[in-house]
Amino acid sequence: MKGIRIFRTIQVKLIIIYVLLILIAMQLIGVYFITTMKTSVSDSFSKNLNDQANMLANIVEQTLSPAAQNTDVTYEQTIQDLRSKVNALFSINEAEIQVLDASGKVLMTSVQSQQSYVGRKNTTLAVNRALQGFRDNEEDIIDDDNVRKKVIARPAFYQGKVVGAVYIVASMYEVYETINRVNRIFVTGMLLALGLTAVLGVLLSHTITSPIKVLTRQATAVAEGRFDRKVPVHGEDEIGQLSEAFNNMTQRLQEALSVNEEEKEKLASILSNMSDGVVAADERGVVIVTNRRAREMLGVKQGEGLPLAELVRLEPQRIEELLRGFEHAALIRTDTLEQTEGEGGIIRVTFTPISRRDKTTAGTIAVLQDVTEQEKLEQSRREFVANVSHELRTPLTTIKSYAEALEDGAMQERELGERFVGVIRNETERMIRLVTDLLHLSRLDSSQSAVRRQATNIQEMLEEVADRFSFQLRQKAIRATVEAEPDLPPIRLDRDQIDQVLDNLVSNAIKYTMDGGRIAIRARRPDPASVAIAVQDTGIGIPQKDLNRIFERFYRVDKARSRNMGGTGLGLSIAREIIKAHGGTVTLESEWNEGTTVTFTLPALQEGDGA
Template sequence: MKRFRVRLTWIMIVMIGLSVTAAGFLMGKTYKDNHIAAQEESMLREMKVINANMEWEIGSVEETAAYFKQKATTIKELTGARVTFIGKDGKVLGDSDYDAAEMDNHLDRSEVQQAQAEGAGNAIRYSDTVGQNMLYVAMVADTKQKPSNFIRLSYSLASVDSSVNKLWTVLIAGLLLLFLLAAAVSYRVALGLTRPLEQITRAARRIKAMDYEVRVDIRSKDEIGELGAAVNSMAEGLQVQMNRIQQNETQLYSVLDNMASGVVMINPEGRMVLLNRRAEEVLGFEYREMVGRHYSEAKQQYELSQLIQQGLDNQRPLHDEITFYFPEERLLELNLVPVYETDKSYGGVLLVLQDVSAIRRLERMRSEFVANVSHELRTPITAIKGFAETLLGGAVHDPVMSQQFMGIIYDESERLNRLIGDILELSKVESRRVPLQMSPVDLSAFLNRSIVVMESEAAKKSITLETSIAEGIYLEADEDRLRQIIINLLQNGINYTPEGGHVSLVASLTTREDGIEMVRIRISDTGIGIPKKDLPRIFERFYRVDKARSRVSGGTGLGLSIVKHLVELHKGTISVDSTLSIGTVFTLELPVIQY
């Protein structure tokens, strides 16, 4: 813009200089022409006066030469002009400066020929004798006579040239001053024109660089002011649009990044153009690694590549479930839909990946649960029905057999009642519909009461209950649910410990790695133990290590599952460690204060 300003300034200076120079030339020429014209008129008047006092017919040649010489000399003294008298034939009759006898015939002089034709004539030419430009004016002595004598006056133009030179000196000096003034004015005018344009240009560049907060400070009401206002309006409009686009883009990326499903967009050429965070986790590669690259470059299963290619070729929705083994084994539900742009052109495909491993696992667990419940309910019902039919068939009349059968029916109905109760309890616990009534619990007193409850059942098998409980420990818990946890674990230990064995309970205070105080309760037994292959599953519903013995002991297979859910409701953890034929240890950790 500075170069433009300089160019504009020079253009204005040159235009002004040319204009002034042309005006100077015109003025000088006009001045010179007017001066010469005025001189010619003055010389004509003088020649008319001279002609009025002249006698052209004198006599002899000598007398004539002396007369005209004397007249010419006298007139020159009066007017200062060179005077020449010319005869009809062009011969010089007398001259104020030179000897007429030695002068050439003047009939061929241009001013003489013009005077002969028009009555008066003039000419300007350089005189070698004087070394100056001379103005020659001639007129006929008698316009009625053809041919006629001539009078010619000549003046030096040195004064005219001197005046013109002075004029040129003044003009040049004025021109220089005018140039300086014109330069200042031109620069000021150019600055006034270019400075707003510079602002507009800078603003346009910043708008091009996506800086839409820029504004042009132009307050004039001319065309440049209107242009600046238009640029400001454009920048404001673009800023609003870009803010809206950025807000929509942020919302879109926020939605995509927080979706539970993986989303991958692939253009018609097969290149990945969009990949959200969940898709990265599911497919096992990062956004920057694959965006812009062909989907076949992703190290994935052949089935996925085949599905994508089929969707790109057919341009119709596809659905499938594929088991993935990288980065870990999982079952994915794939939905592939074609994408069309606003102009209805084909824009590629959108792949939505949903990890349904947990859903399918829950469906399988639900099916297994229903099957297990049906089986567990059918067993006591079948026993009750069978013995009831036997009694109805006549066994009721046998006192011994009827007493035995009635006892079996009672035991099975109790088992059925416990099973239904545990199923309802587990359902409430799993659905989080168990409101916990938190209160401070004196752990030592609480555990000692729980041991007293289980002493009679342990005594039936001659099992010794041992305790080691630290004093002064209080924790925040639901006392009824905590008792349910402890009684269940103690009962489990008693049931699977042979006669004469030991069941111990140890309670102490510990601190977790993050600094939270925890109560640790260890319930161990000297029972049959649990195989290592079964340890990960013992907290599952209806899972039994020894199904025959579990039924004999009256277990429903739901106790440990209920315990695990109640512990989690207390924000605690439970773990198990066991060795066959040696015993089992359940370790329960609960926070002292619920957080």
Template structure:
């Protein structure tokens, strides 16, 4: 209760009222006492003067005493007359009045007022009273001072009146305190009601509810404060909504980005990431050491840093920029991009250019050299001229094959080449391959065998491209098979949905470590294992592209000294 505004305000009002009541009571009591003393003193002084005159002017003492007695009873006053002794002193009043007072009474004809603070019951001429108000007045006869008239009244009545007044005041104070308590509590509660409403509204705002309004209809400062509070709540709601919209936009932008975005503080703690960044970091909660080194450079030098790093077997391009707050770097934002494919593509492009340049340089050099020999008449006989001309012809064919293979491969990889499906008899295609390479095989004493199921149905494929596949594989097999070897072309249904094509030879085989690379462009076996001129290095790459275009797969099985088998599985599309 005492910690609330209502309690504090209530206690403050009660304390102020209590202090005011205490001061008022003190002032009233003091005023009443002074007023009573002054009034009674004046009354006794006048009475003393009157009694003195009665005694001086009335020679009949008994008559005078009767008159004085009636007056004293009327005023509820007691009187003592003291005469001088033989020495001219007043021993009975010296203990009541000081010598200075007695001198004022006798010489200057003045009355003196005294209020007792002790009992005077020991004086024979005094009644037994505890506290009294007394005056002394000179008594004269024929112009001579013969004594002193002392009038006194008991203060018991004053105390009785004072006590009654105290009781009335206390009763008043009690009733007023009760009324003030209820009134002050009601007033405090009423005054602080708007404050409590604003407190509830502030609590609702702290919980994110900015629609809660304060319903105060007063026109005073509290009403103005309530209106300002409601306006503030509306503005905060609009601001928070705007921030929420901006945050949602930023979140959507970050989610839709293909690149990873990460925000970190100075310590390297991750603050914000988007899904691509989580994927690139494999959902790790800490930055890799290579990125931490970049962060240190960014914080110390306050510059942008760009660097390629290797992370989890991939190449990431990282661009990092500092984040400033009050001109101090508090963190950094980084952009991560997986450039593995780009770097690999770039390397393949460089390798491609290098390989093409190499493949073209050799025949061009031979053509140029032999042509110069013929032009410069360095050839002595027609037979030599014919031989050099034949070599020039062979190298031009080789260059033609290379260009054609490059064009075919480029069309396949760019998607410009379309597969032309038609009903094709694989058996006839294999027979065609046997006839096509029979002369070359006989020349090198290689046995060329066809092995297919006579009941093999026709399939829907691009016949021309399947013929190109078989041509490249058989040509490869002849060039890698020694004299007396054997090459077999097989075909059969593997299932109702697929058929199998195989080209196997008994050649030298392919080293195991080279098998994963045989379908890459410009891959060539060891020339020591190759018969005559080597190929362009593009044949198997073209084969794989054609098979993939048909939705099929190709695999190779090879052992050194035993031979190689290329297996192709293609959908029948029947």
């Protein structure tokens, strides 16, 4: 495996390619050169041999012609003379030369070991063709010793008649030996050239791969987040340009990542501190991101990895409908919010699809908003409008009924008319009180009712309240007591508004306390910075189920009885708003048929303290 990995490197590939290119080029050149050289040497050898065969054929023609034979020279002298000419003029190394007469009989041979052939017929195909007058008689043969030889047979003519032939067999060993030597020289040169090429390839590839290795190490460092290193630039060639471009890319990538990290931190900070919850899911509907507020709203410690439908407690089909429909929001209820015990929270979930460039959906964003208070305010508004309408409609209906009765003749009876007018007057006063209380609440809600603080003696203020209700107390035989801690210093408050609060609390205590009961008005300092005033009675009390709503506007425990007693249902609401305007708090403790205690605490501001 290690060897295979070596061949995967660019350096080795470059060397192999470089060597293979040189090898292929040299092979092509070698094949062309060797083929050309072989053809040239062979053609030169054949031409030389043909020239000698033609010259020898001319000699044989002159020697064996009938004109030469009619002279006084004997036949043996002619043959001897022919042998001398052949031996003198033709000295072809390792070549066999035979001179044949017209019948194919060997007249002479240049090879001493073949003198026995003299007088015998040469029956080879080339000789037979030559004796038949064919001039082109050449062939290559391989003898028993595996030596390649060239065979040439030429006819000798006299006046168009064949008078003999020349037969030459020449060895081509020297020719092929020369070719082999050239081949060996070429192969040796090629091996040397390949060796030098490999060395040069190593050096050349190193100059190319060394910067690439540096680039690779730097790329790995960049991938690991290290941007402090730079690639050295050694020139202005392509590698140098690539190194410079890589350095620029690294710098820009570092800047881009820095900006991305900053944006990511900003986004994380925004998501973490948003008052709304944010949940992001992928295209499969699996949650990938939740912020802290969303987890608090949904009451989970970890939302990532859960299905979106399970996390927001909606059916997947419902989520699909919201994503595709005109309305993208839905209300869900949960009891995990920090609401009053026994009450649940209401969350509005708005779904928005995340789209890719190709218009496909890449995921879903769900924004969660706590609309519990809004829903409560809306419900309170509806109840307020309904209560105001009801409170006004009842006296208006009564006034209308008695006015119609007066119009129909009740005015003729003085006693009855006066009673009807009295009812109309009482209902009108009741409406005036209701409207006055509403206006007072409106001013308190809009902070238009200024708190005019003045130094007030708590003991005197409480005694004056008891004196104002002395007549009502005597009517119901209720015993009232005023208790204040000694040495209570004067505190700064709006006397008129606090008197209104105390009047409301004492009036309620008298209304709901049976004859012969007791009412206690107390003042104490729970700490140096505040004063607590409490109104305690032994009346009928308030059921536990109504305690949480007793300060709501128009809320009555016994609606019919309260309305008959002339109450508007706004007294405690006004009292709470006045106490809040003073920077204090109000609490109510009660048990059914055991009495009620209302306590409000005010800051103990004295002369010189900030208002």
